[in-house]
Amino acid sequence: MQYDNTLVLACAGSGKTYGMCNDSRSLSEESTKKVLMLSYTHKGIHSIKKEYAKQNNGVLDKNVVISTWFQFILKELIRPYQRSFLEKFSQIRSIDFSNMYGVDYAKRNSKSYFLNRNNDVKANRASEFALLLNILSDGAVLKRLEDTYACIYIDELQDLVGKDIELIELLFLSSIKIYCVGDYKQSTLKTHNPRTDRKKGGMHVFSYLETCRDSHRINIVKNNTSKRFVSDIADFANLVYPNEPIIGALETEEQAIGVFQILQTDVDAYIRQLKPNILKYDVKTPTLGYPSLNFGVSKGMTLERVLIFPNKPLSSFLLDPSKGLKAPDKYYVGVTRARYSLAFVVEKLKPNQYFFEDSINLDGNEIKVLRFKI
Incomplete structure (x- = not known):
């Protein structure tokens, strides 16, 4: 009716x-x-x-x-x-x-x-x-x-x-x-x-x-279908907040598409090449001095690319996403802003069942990353 x-x-x-x-x-x-x-x-x-x-x-x-x-x-x-x-x-x-x-x-x-x-x-x-x-x-x-x-x-x-x-x-x-x-x-x-x-x-x-x-x-x-981002970002968001899974419907030929973990030592090159917006959970989260926005402030925004400096709970989640996040609302907001790529800054690359060893080209150089894939 x-x-x-x-x-x-x-x-x-x-x-x-x-x-x-x-x-x-x-x-x-x-x-x-x-x-x-x-x-x-x-x-x-x-x-x-x-x-x-x-x-x-x-x-x-x-x-x-x-x-x-x-x-x-x-x-x-x-x-x-x-x-x-x-x-x-x-x-x-x-x-x-x-x-x-x-x-x-x-x-x-x-x-x-x-x-x-x-x-x-x-x-x-x-x-x-x-x-x-x-x-x-x-x-x-x-x-x-x-x-x-x-x-x-x-x-x-x-x-x-x-x-x-x-x-x-x-x-x-x-x-x-x-x-x-x-x-x-x-x-x-x-x-x-x-x-x-x-x-x-x-x-x-x-x-x-x-x-x-x-x-x-x-x-x-x-x-539950989003026109904002590619399917890999939607799949990752579904791990962050599993209830009623969403679908990413954006198709694009842009370079470096998907969800990654990158090393702190490669952050400068990543920012120069891809020019992401930098996000963090809150003001307590360090970002190596880079200007950034809190997840809550970014709510409602659509960004081309996002680079996240994870706090402790998010860092633990990246090591084993199957364990889930408590109070996932803010994290869900943060990871659903980007259209093309979502990257997390880590000290070491530790592959798991969701993140696999890969590489991307930045300024003509291949850098090692972990690529998310379900």
């Missing part, structure tokens, strides 16, 4: 943002109402704007609103109806992110529970406050959204947790078309530290919403 609401569960590089923008463009041409596109991070917003403009001759249509999750909650849900709680207008101006992952012990539903001393909304209570305002206003918060927007698109759904999910459920039951996309394997960020409903949000949000398929009129679409 097909429904108006859509939940897209798709792997890295499968075209989630492209599909969302393509759908929103067709809807914005048909509807007299506005279209709202949301993402948790500013980087996500930049990606949406870039993709929409790319598909639309460089133009962002005037009836398309692109916003962060917290901007949406503040501007659309809280500020217009703050009087329902405060009995005054123009008291709430901003979001307070200072303790978004912390805990305070204010009395539930009191003013200090939702707001700081400057009447800024506490980030970790923003969705909960919006839900309360909808109740206090007899549903006026939701009604205003229904009158304004034909569709709401939500990118990176796996970043939402706690009361965010209850808010999304309310949207699913509205007259607004809801279109959500995400990948539970990339659940490396979260909007706040939820006190309840921990099994509804983050990496669990897709499995939870699947149980609501009929009651919330959700059409569920799954796509």
Whole structure:
């Protein structure tokens, strides 16, 4: 059975943002109402704007609103109806992110529970406050959204947790078309530290919403084929995060294609020849002085080639990938950025059942590597 609401569960590089923008463009041409596109991070917003403009001759249509999750909650849900709680207008101006992952012990539903001393909304209570305002206003918060927007698109759904999910459920039951996309394997960020409903949000949000398929009129679409990278990168990513294996569909004639381990002594030549972007798990991971990005920062990026300086858990994984990785989310993000080649810097080349002795040509010289192959 097909429904108006859509939940897209798709792997890295499968075209989630492209599909969302393509759908929103067709809807914005048909509807007299506005279209709202949301993402948790500013980087996500930049990606949406870039993709929409790319598909639309460089133009962002005037009836398309692109916003962060917290901007949406503040501007659309809280500020217009703050009087329902405060009995005054123009008291709430901003979001307070200072303790978004912390805990305070204010009395539930009191003013200090939702707001700081400057009447800024506490980030970790923003969705909960919006839900309360909808109740206090007899549903006026939701009604205003229904009158304004034909569709709401939500990118990176796996970043939402706690009361965010209850808010999304309310949207699913509205007259607004809801279109959500995400990948539970990339659940490396979260909007706040939820006190309840921990099994509804983050990496669990897709499995939870699947149980609501009929009651919330959700059409569920799954796509495990990535157009971003070659098959060897997909195969390696499946070792990092084995659940629901992905397929790499990119075909290319580029040189040095695949997944490798290279020696520290060959890093200079590798960087000069192939010009990879350098990634690492976090700031604690040494990179021999080379400028680099953390895995989390690289989320959402598509890069030509990636060179990773592994931390201790990843180094152990490379020695024996069959043992797996604990908390693989960040690692999965890191290894699914590159299109053509993914390389790891190691002190010694130690072959195993997944990495075999081979060589690649750099500046006319053959260097020894370990090549990944299943």
